[in-house]
Amino acid sequence: MDAYLENWRTQIKKGYLELCLLLLIQKHKRLYGFDLIEKLKELELPVKEGTLYPMLSRMTEEKTLQAEWETENLKGHPRKFYSLTKTGVKQLDEMKDEFEKLMAIFKTAHSGRSL
Amino acid sequence: MATDPQLESYLSVLDKSLGQIPVSARAEIVTEIKSHVMEAKERDPKATTDSVLKALGEPETVANRYLMERGLKPIKTSRGGTIMKWLTIGFLGTFGLICLTVIIVIWRFTPLISVDEKNDHVTLLGGMIDVNGKEGRIRIGNQDFSDFDGDSRKTSKSSGHQTIDNARFKSIRIPFANGKINLQTSKDSSVHWECKFDGPHGSGQLMEKAGIMAFDFGSRANVKCNIQVPKKIKSDVEGTNGKVSLEQPEGDVEVKLTNGKVSMQPSNGVHYHYDLHVQRGLVADFKSSDDPKAIQIKMDIVNGAVTNEDSE
Numbered sequence: 001m002d003a004y005l006e007n008w009r010t011q012i013k014k015g016y017l018e019l020c021l022l023l024l025i026q027k028h029k030r031l032y033g034f035d036l037i038e039k040l041k042e043l044e045l046p047v048k049e050g051t052l053y054p055m056l057s058r059m060t061e062e063k064t065l066q067a068e069w070e071t072e073n074l075k076g077h078p079r080k081f082y083s084l085t086k087t088g089v090k091q092l093d094e095m096k097d098e099f100e101k102l103m104a105i106f107k108t109a110h111s112g113r114s115l
Numbered sequence: 116m117a118t119d120p121q122l123e124s125y126l127s128v129l130d131k132s133l134g135q136i137p138v139s140a141r142a143e144i145v146t147e148i149k150s151h152v153m154e155a156k157e158r159d160p161k162a163t164t165d166s167v168l169k170a171l172g173e174p175e176t177v178a179n180r181y182l183m184e185r186g187l188k189p190i191k192t193s194r195g196g197t198i199m200k201w202l203t204i205g206f207l208g209t210f211g212l213i214c215l216t217v218i219i220v221i222w223r224f225t226p227l228i229s230v231d232e233k234n235d236h237v238t239l240l241g242g243m244i245d246v247n248g249k250e251g252r253i254r255i256g257n258q259d260f261s262d263f264d265g266d267s268r269k270t271s272k273s274s275g276h277q278t279i280d281n282a283r284f285k286s287i288r289i290p291f292a293n294g295k296i297n298l299q300t301s302k303d304s305s306v307h308w309e310c311k312f313d314g315p316h317g318s319g320q321l322m323e324k325a326g327i328m329a330f331d332f333g334s335r336a337n338v339k340c341n342i343q344v345p346k347k348i349k350s351d352v353e354g355t356n357g358k359v360s361l362e363q364p365e366g367d368v369e370v371k372l373t374n375g376k377v378s379m380q381p382s383n384g385v386h387y388h389y390d391l392h393v394q395r396g397l398v399a400d401f402k403s404s405d406d407p408k409a410i411q412i413k414m415d416i417v418n419g420a421v422t423n424e425d426s427e
Binding site: 061 | 140143147150170177
């Protein structure tokens, strides 16, 4: 693949991935890391574990997300569930607005309509 | 739950690589990664710790993603096996040093003992200890201990004779640190001596101490003595470095010496029973008699030689 295209895809995916990740968490109220990987894969937006967990960790530090450890059925290993904070909900709303603006710009630019 | 060594090792490297992040946050990260591995294995029975860890990536690489997400400086990563590499280098280095030390020690202290009877010279531990019988000189390392006739030392002289009451005393003690002792048989019932030694003037006398007759040479250093002992009186000679000559003894003799040489000149027609022990060195052949009245010659030497000066 062309290096330029690869670089562009990596950059656009980073922001897009973060948006989709927050949308999934909002939709399911709370999710843990492995579930997020599975659901992103279903959306054909695969992400490596080594990329997702550091991102979740940073977003928790920034108070966009909050985390809670839980052990299901008193057996097995603990799971770290992520949910949106109030700040995170506001940020997600702004991100959605911003993305819709970008989509509108894209559509306008792409339609060939005179600006 | 059983511990998984591979997983624990991975998590340990990850934890160390996250060094810039506070401990509590590091613990959260490590626990989450561990939870991920267990979840992956639980969901897919075919998955192994190895396959899940490979999908995660090298622990240093994962740690760097955490660091970069937080705006911290990533660590320098290297391919796995760094620890093994340093362990191997450390092991080989230590082994090499030990080998080198052993080679140097063997080279330095070989031969263990060398006896030059013609020149009355004994060399021990590759020349570390040098006993020169002719000159009455002992050298240990770079230090020359004995120069009996030299004037530069505070040499004292002692000579005399003393009658021994053989009803009270069965033996005399001759202790010294280093030097040369010539033992002969006295023609009367007195001990005769002529000594030079490093020690306070007035010492070097045969004295009774706690029921034992013994020579007192003060520091016992650089003793050079010709001593004549009456028949039937036992001589106990005890020294650290030096030479002891037994010239036709007619009384029992016991010599204890750490480093040095003992020369024995048997008397014609006298029966001797020998009990000779040299830990490292040489012992000449002696004809030991079973006669119960034979004179007892006993020697214990750590490093050195016993020579037979039999004129026959």
